[in-house]
Amino acid sequence: QSALTQPASVSGSPGQSITISCTGTSSDVGGYSYVSWYQHHPGKAPKLVIYEVTNRPSGVSDRFSGSKSGNTASLAISGLQAEDEADYYCTSYTSSSTLVFGGGTKLTVL
């Protein structure tokens, strides 16, 4: 199972919006509504920010939103804040009943 494809890095200024893409295949992202996104600050455990493509867990800011079109899922963050600077990973359920991660995207808030 190959890793999902994410851009290595994205950046934005405070207050701006950014989008991170996550591209897979019809055997994972395109075939199921089981895409999740995680925020990972160095030295801490990853944190779930989006599940089932579009859902936000309780306590996660509504500045985070998710979507999917075909084999590509996306995470959008609006109103960028310094605390949003982190690594972001997508995952998807697969046809083998496994999970697969994206390679990760480093978000820099300028």
Add this chain to the structure above:
Amino acid sequence: QVQLVQSGAEVKKPGASVKVSCKASGYTFTDYYIHWVRQAPGQGLEWMGWINPNSDDTNYAQKFQGRVTMSRDTSINTAYMELSRLESDDTAMYYCARDQWLDVWGQGTTVTVSS
């Protein structure tokens, strides 16, 4: 509150095995799968496999099949991940996480493989 607490750091020699534990509290242990994820230094997150604590069913990433064993002890609400034939490339932070959404994570266990 719902939490997963992992065992402490390990240092192993190449060829050895390591067994990491993950103790659940604050919810019904058998209601949610436990997944294992690792992150090597400077690398991304890598999914290793899951165990269904209710049925003891497991499913491992192809990369680790034959080398990883996931188990559980429902009497103490604890899941385990054992990795054998360790190599230097297995040096990583190992996490357990709950459910298909990985909604709750353990604090991580550092495993260092060095001669």
